[in-house]
Amino acid sequence: MGFLAPLFFVALAALAIPVLVHLIQREKKQIQRFPSLMFVQRVPYKSTQRRRIHNWLLLLIRLSALALIVLAFSRPFFTRETPPLPGTGAREVVILLDQSYSIGYGDHWDRARAAANDAINGLAPADRGSLVLFSTGAEISLRSVGGNDRAQLSSAVAAAQTSAGATRYAPALKVAGSILAESPLPRREVVLISDFQRSGWRGEEGARLPAGATVTPVPITGGTEAPNVSVTAVSLTRSTFSNQERVEVTAAVVNRGTRALTNGQLALEIGGRPLESKPLSVEAGASASVVFAPFSVSSNYMRGTVRAGADALAADNAFNFVISPTEPVHVVVVDRGGSGSAGLYLSRALAIGDAPRFEVTVRQADTLSDDDLRRAAVVLVNDVAAPAALGRRLARFVEGGGGLFVALGTRSSWAQDVDLLPATLQGPVDRTRGDAARIGALEYGHPVFEPFRAPRSGDFSAVRVFGYRAVEPAASVQVLARFDGGAPALLERRVGTGRVLLWTSSLDLAASDFPLKPVFLPFIHRVARHLSGYSEPAPWSTVGQVLDASFGAAAVKPGGGVIVMPSGKQVPLDEEGSEVFELAEQGFYELRSRSGDGVAAVVASNVDSTESDLTGMDPKEIVAAARATDDGARPGTAGVPLPPDAQERSQRLWWYLLVLGILVLGADTLISNRLSKS
């Protein structure tokens, strides 16, 4: 018999409490008022009476109840003879074979396959073997094949190839755990064949094997000493030269090998053709950056590759990227025309900057054509009396995904039957007398104001507003900024797939000095960016990333498209184009429309650069974490554990003890009540 929580025996000290209570038995705190203590004081005071235990039975009952409860909490259990450790018997063997691209270093891959074959050959006829190939994820190649069918396993090993993924041990161990957990065989083994990179292990990550399973690590390390160069990133710097966009490529190169690289070459290829080659020398454990001459970006989806020759680990020597000419954001400013300055301030503000570049078209309310709206991503309407027809056209524009910015002035009016603005317009508020209105509360969490969140990042309170329009915000409308009096200054509403921003003052000097303040330019840029939904296109992705639904969605017509993988394999996308697609290979993924051969989008895929760091770790760390069991029992030595119901039976004694203790307490209550009544 043992105890799960023997520390609870400390609570036996509580047994002293009833004894002390019996002995000390302090007078009750209530005071008995009595006419006169004349006679009481004459009686000699005796306290010896209280030092005698009056009722031994009660004391014993209380002590035994406490002792029973303490005993119950210490969780006694019976140890039974555990069944003998099965030294013999059939085995369930799971072979975890690392196929990350780092295993391609030197002859590691051949050695790994040889180790897998050794493990397969060690299978007895009664044994069963599984082959799991793992890199970023884990894939069961063959599951629970009998020992007589070892040839199947061997051929699966022979057919296995290295992937472009990085090493992750936890998913592989989880898969092995699930296979072993379902196995009825008495002995369970995991053979882990890997180069054991430090970068592949981030703590145990919940990877636990069933109790009794053993892990046999087979480290594939060592080999020739050689430089291991990898191109980890490129930086693309755009510039405009004689109306042509040019890009300068800077490549970062790291040598993680044990020897320095001398007389190497780093080449830049564009569209598959070598463009420039530069000499490369990197010391062991050092990094270098190489700048290539700028080249013109002439077409969309130009494919670039920076290649660092060949070395022991070839997969990380090439770095792919995709570059396209920057698309300007088309902005239409609708002005009331005449001598107004608002269009001037807006146009000038949008003309500055090239990330993104804004292409501004100024129109008046009556000259805004459908073609303008079709090309535009954002429409800025400043102090314009919009007729109902214009309102409906703008509403359609916004519902189709466009962005609309409306600045209200004294002349602004909006047709009542067009439900587009986030608020109902009311009368103008004149603040030319007394203090001008200031912009008070800003919603810094919103993308428009997010860059102004940090201190000294733009002071909106310096803006003086002399007149604005009172508005009544509609329901489910977000107020992004307010004037100091609490009146809304900027409101946002989502309409369809587009957005509408409403600035309740005008953007000329008649109503405020906002255009003269430093925050005006970044504010207008943020508004245009936000409304156009502009985001920098990523020049490359990493293997293991997932292409989201927006990938090529705009370019592929309804009817679906086909993704062409770097290996040439074609994967059809479904009609909605919403299928998630995980990058698994290194190279360029193309999205083509099914109808024709036109390339709709190209994504460059690169291997994870952390994988090229071959720094090893102690395999025992993984083994220890994988075999640790939940109840803290030593793994691998307990033999076959008791089934859960037997374990529960052996520990159920505490429950009876607790019930008995409670019963004794109840008896104590009854007896003491009787005694006090008598």
Next chain:
Amino acid sequence: MSLLGAHTPTAIPGARFMDPVVLARIGNLELVARAVCDGFINGLHKAPYFGASVDFAEHRGYVPGDDIRRMDWRLWARTDRYYIKEYEAETNMNFSVLLDVSKSMDYGSRGITKLDYARMLTACLTNLVHHQRDRVGFVAFDSEIVEHIPPSAKHMDTVLHVLDRLKAGRPGGRMKEPLHKVAEHFGRRGVLVVVSDFYEDPEEVVDAITPLRFRGNDLIVFHVMDPAELEFGFSDAQAFEDLESGEQIPVVPDAMRKEYISLVNAHISALQQRFSEVRVDYTLLNTSQPLDHALYRYLGSREKRMRVR
């Protein structure tokens, strides 16, 4: 106590016995007094000396200044001397209750305090006496004289009013000082009733009370005690607080009950002994007993007094 046992309520034929706790709920003292006394007087109707009116006492020689209306002309006719007729003046006697209102009286273990009991007793006695056209007075005292109503035939209502708003406020000191002081006011013979719990040495109590007899007053002493004081029926060990001094001492009642009861009995016996020596009528009243006892005791004492005379 043997005294109580001798006067069990059943000894009085026809009397209605009301529980003091019930009476205390009535609140109106006049009503209480009437409720108790009416039945009581009916019950005592056969008493030979009850209702005795003006009785001739003696003749004395006329001295100048005497009222000639009291001259006995018949005797003058026989003897040719002037004599004045003198009568017993008992129907006009003074009756005063001296009530102890010290803090210790404000104790009751069974729904009625000793003071309430004493107030009802006073009201009943006063009512009884008032119906006989006697003059009633009242004195409340603790360590000093708290209230003083001189005896008068018209003071019945005043006495009841004062009794009604009487509260035990201050701790009592020695009885000697207030009682000696008040004794000077009783110039005329009468009946004095002292109601107290007598938490004092018996010698001092007697010393304090005997001066009240000096001018020929009849003195009746009622010793009011709560059953808890007599039996000490507490069970839990706890702190006891003296109502008079506020002093607290831890008490284990079980351990000292015997000694306490014997001390109280000795005190009562001593009081009884000393009062009988000075010819003062002493009665112990238990507040759990009906009021009729006290009234019976009072009338019994009058009966004895008149027999002696």
